[in-house]
Amino acid sequence: MDAMQHSLLRNARFKAWEPLLWLAAFAAPALWPGHALIVNEIAIVALFALSLDLVLGYAGVVSLGHAAFFGFGAYAAALFAKLVMPDPLTGLLVGMAAATVLGALCSLTILRGSDLTRLMVTLGMALILLELANKLDWLTGGSDGLQGVIMGPLLGRFEFDLTGQTAAWYSLTVLALWFVLARRWVHSPFGATLKALRDNPLRAMAIGIAVHRRLAVIYTLAAGVAGAAGALLAQTSGFASLDLFALDRSADVMMMLVIGGVGWLYGGVLGAVVFKLLHDVISSITPQYWTFWIGLFLVVLVLVGRDRLLKPWLWLGEGKAVQGAPK
Amino acid sequence: MLTILFDGIAYGMLLFILAVGLSVTMGLMNFINLAHGAFAMVGGYLTVVLTQQYGVPFMWCLPIAFAGAGLLGAVLERTLYRPMYKKPHLDQVLFSIGLAFMAVAATDYFMGSQQQIMQLPDWLRGRTELFDGERYALGMGHYRLFIIAVCAALTVGLQYILAKTRFGSRLRASVDDARVAAGLGINVNLVFAATFAVGSGLAGLGGALGAEVLGLDPTFPLKFMVYFLIVVAVGGTSSITGPLLAALLLGIADVAGKYYVPKLGAFIVYSLMLVILLWRPQGLFVRKGGK
Numbered sequence: 001m002d003a004m005q006h007s008l009l010r011n012a013r014f015k016a017w018e019p020l021l022w023l024a025a026f027a028a029p030a031l032w033p034g035h036a037l038i039v040n041e042i043a044i045v046a047l048f049a050l051s052l053d054l055v056l057g058y059a060g061v062v063s064l065g066h067a068a069f070f071g072f073g074a075y076a077a078a079l080f081a082k083l084v085m086p087d088p089l090t091g092l093l094v095g096m097a098a099a100t101v102l103g104a105l106c107s108l109t110i111l112r113g114s115d116l117t118r119l120m121v122t123l124g125m126a127l128i129l130l131e132l133a134n135k136l137d138w139l140t141g142g143s144d145g146l147q148g149v150i151m152g153p154l155l156g157r158f159e160f161d162l163t164g165q166t167a168a169w170y171s172l173t174v175l176a177l178w179f180v181l182a183r184r185w186v187h188s189p190f191g192a193t194l195k196a197l198r199d200n201p202l203r204a205m206a207i208g209i210a211v212h213r214r215l216a217v218i219y220t221l222a223a224g225v226a227g228a229a230g231a232l233l234a235q236t237s238g239f240a241s242l243d244l245f246a247l248d249r250s251a252d253v254m255m256m257l258v259i260g261g262v263g264w265l266y267g268g269v270l271g272a273v274v275f276k277l278l279h280d281v282i283s284s285i286t287p288q289y290w291t292f293w294i295g296l297f298l299v300v301l302v303l304v305g306r307d308r309l310l311k312p313w314l315w316l317g318e319g320k321a322v323q324g325a326p327k
Numbered sequence: 328m329l330t331i332l333f334d335g336i337a338y339g340m341l342l343f344i345l346a347v348g349l350s351v352t353m354g355l356m357n358f359i360n361l362a363h364g365a366f367a368m369v370g371g372y373l374t375v376v377l378t379q380q381y382g383v384p385f386m387w388c389l390p391i392a393f394a395g396a397g398l399l400g401a402v403l404e405r406t407l408y409r410p411m412y413k414k415p416h417l418d419q420v421l422f423s424i425g426l427a428f429m430a431v432a433a434t435d436y437f438m439g440s441q442q443q444i445m446q447l448p449d450w451l452r453g454r455t456e457l458f459d460g461e462r463y464a465l466g467m468g469h470y471r472l473f474i475i476a477v478c479a480a481l482t483v484g485l486q487y488i489l490a491k492t493r494f495g496s497r498l499r500a501s502v503d504d505a506r507v508a509a510g511l512g513i514n515v516n517l518v519f520a521a522t523f524a525v526g527s528g529l530a531g532l533g534g535a536l537g538a539e540v541l542g543l544d545p546t547f548p549l550k551f552m553v554y555f556l557i558v559v560a561v562g563g564t565s566s567i568t569g570p571l572l573a574a575l576l577l578g579i580a581d582v583a584g585k586y587y588v589p590k591l592g593a594f595i596v597y598s599l600m601l602v603i604l605l606w607r608p609q610g611l612f613v614r615k616g617g618k
Contacts, residue, residue, distance in 0.1 A: 062417055109601070113608030115416040116359060120560040123553065124601045131594040247549070251424055258421055292432030298425030302418045303410060 012187035022176060029168040037164040042276050043171035044232050049256045049268030050175070050182055051225035056254070057263035058186055059218045060198030062115045064250050065126030066226055068106070071244035072129060073099035073227025074234035075140060078149045081235065086152035088160075092174070092231045099227020100220055107219040111212045123247070130245035145241030149234065160236065167236035174232060175269075178225055182265055185221070194218055195263075255298060261306065329465040331586050332579065337471035339578025340478035341540060343571050345533035345551070346558040347485065348400075348526020354502045354564030355519055356412050361423040363530055363555055364548030365430035370396045370531025371538040371547065372434065375443045385448050389477075389535055396531020401524035408523070409516075427548045434545040443543040474536055481529070485567055498522060502565065557600050563610025573611060 025043075029036040048070055055061045077095030081088075109121045133140045140146055153159045158166045185191050197204035197211045205211050234240045243249065252275070260271025278297070282290040349363040370392035377383040377391060407426075411419055451470045489495040500508040501515045509515045534543070541551065554577065562573030577596060584595035603611060 056417070062420065064420070109605055113604065116353070116556075116560055117604055117608045119359070119420070120556055121601060121604050123556070124597045124604075127553065128594060128597045128601070131591070131597065135590055135594070247553075254417075255421065258417070262417070289432045289436055291428040292436070295425040295428030295430075295432065298421050299407070299429070302414070302422040302425070303407070 012183075025172055026169065029165045029172075033163050033165060036168040038276065038280070040164050040168040040171050040236055042272050043168065043175045044229050044236075045253065045256065045276065046269040046272035047171070047175045047178060047229040047232065048226055048253050049260070049272050050178060050265065051222045051229065051268075052253050052257050053262065053265060053268045054182060054185070054218055054222040054225065056257065057267065058191065058194045058198060059215055061110055061122075061215065061219065062119055063110075063122040064119050064247070064254070065122030065124070066253060067245050067247075067249040068122070068126040068129050069099040069103055069223040069226035070230040070233075070249065070253075071126075071133070071240075072102050072230065074230030074240045074244050075133060075146065076227070077231035078146050078234040078240040079139070081149050081151055082146070086150055088151050088154050088170070088235050091151075091235060092228060095231025095234070096224045096228045099230065100224035103220040103223020103227075104216070106223065107216040110219060111215055123250070126245050126247070126250060130242060133242055133245060140240075143242055145239055146234075147239065149238045149240070151235050151238060160238075164236070171232050171236065174228060178228065179265065179269075182225070185218075186265065190214070190217075198263075255294070258306070259301065330467075331583050333465060333467055334471060335579030335582035336575060337468075337474050337578070338540065338582055339575035340475050340482075341533060341537045342554060342558055342578055343574035344478050344481060345530050345537065346555040346574060347567055347570055348523070348529045349555050350559045350562060350564050350567070350570040351498075351502075352519075352523055352526050353559055355498070355505070355522060358408070358412055359416055359419045359423065360408075361420060361552055361556075362426035362430065362548065363423075363527075364551050365427055366396045366400055366527040366530040367534030367537070367551070368430065368434060368543070368545075368547045369399055369534065371534035371543045372438060372443070373531070374535040374538060375445060375543065378446050385446070385451075389532060392535035393528040393532040396534070397524045397528025399531075400527025401520060403527075404520050404523040427552065430548055431545050438545065440545055443538065445539040445543070447539060470539060474540070477536065481532075482567070482571060489567060494518070494521075557596070559610075561600055561603050561610055563612045566612060569610060569612030 025039070028039050048066075051069070052063065052066050055063055055066070073095035076098035077091040080091045080094045085091075106122075106125055109125065110118050113121070134142055136142075137144075151160055154166060154170055158170075160166050186194070193204065193209045193214055196207075197209055197214060201211050230244060233244075256271035256275040257268050258271070259274050260269065261267035278294070279290065282293050286293075345367050346363070348366075349360060352358060352360060373392045373395045374385070374388040377388050378385055383391070411422055414422075447470060451473055453469050455467050455469065455472075489498065497508070497513045497518050500511070500513060501518050505515050534547070537543075541547075557577055558570050558574045561577070562570035576599075580599055581593070581596050584591060584593075588595070
């Protein structure tokens, strides 16, 4: 028992390289002020991917409509800033709260059915919100997007400037906070039950885990995180448009997560960095056809297997590993 | 009103032909193939290129579209798809989305991003008006009538193959339980390869027929992926009557929704799907005894 507790605790502890990574991330906007905007973008999509990781990596719910919460949080924050008050932190809380409520409602829809059903239900939700945002143009600006969002200074002191340094630090701070929280969740007993029900819902139910309740809770929490990411995007760009809800966004974030590694909190962060950089490089070479290369990358990634692509030395010991693997 | 019903039926029939292959392969191998629309696009572009640049008559193009897409399906099944059957659903989704992305970008590169125009033969143009009353006017576009006739014939043919032939019973056995079917000496891999090829071929035929009605441009696979998936998810994967009724329902709801409440747009279709899936998560029509 002691040995098991030890290994569980060791996994939960911070590693030596982790503070360095975060320090580097926070130093980046100061060292390269010209790249602060892309740091901001990466921090936001990393937060979004973190949210999907909670749902997909830890609870095993395949979702093609996670952008629903992202967009909902973004629109809520943007509308709040436009109509009520321009304080960013209050707006962030509003965006998160709105997405959390939506997540609680939607969590009822993902409890039953196969992967295909969940895929369709989550996708359908995002599409319904997209249609709503499109048709309620007196409120959301329809297909022109929600314009005229002016944010006040952060904490009453730091203005959002054109270089995006304030925005980058703001997003990184929110990301770091959620990351620490998510870490607590997944290493808690609650997180352990999530992994159990992801691996086998039937057995999890048999040993007394309330599968439906756990799924609903994590889906709601993850929706709140996605809402925070959306709110950050709306606030730092001062704009909210229909493509926040689009299928591409849900598919992109799923790709990032898979590139970085599912069921590992840094997976989303790493995937977001790699995906954004890949996007930048490829679209500077062929702006129109970059989807071809990203598609090819995905096909190869899945066919070869992520582990073997990133760690080529596995090719050598493969025969042995397959024979020795328990069925 | 009847006209809307008629258009909806034509649309639904078309969706059925496009999606039936997806439904059978999904039921057979439990494989989520989001790239199915790419085969339909291949059929559509084959027809456009053949009619416009080589002057092949439209009626000849339909079987060619079927054969072309089916052949492509068979080749891809053998080379790329087969290793994916055992993988988790997440991998399958990513793999097939990757394929769809590649198809979209490649078509854009070779054919250009503009909408393609289908040249129909004269006898398929025009309209017939029946019951010239106030309320029950029925205007039938000849082309839509043709679509309904072709699709109905295909449906009857498919149903016959599935219900009466030896291949059909093998296919049904494999769908219900692939392992036991293999144990009985059925070559499940071959059954599956054939089904995949025919399903892709049907999608190609649907793409050729539908290019006029649905519009054909490089984003076709992604634009209609949602509709195919709705047909399959709502109709269930264990029979072809399920997807047929689901496709008709979807077609009529979509056409009627766009006509009567254009402000709500596709909202109705998505909401309807959500409600049906919440009510019956496995689809409307589930055969008992299957896996």
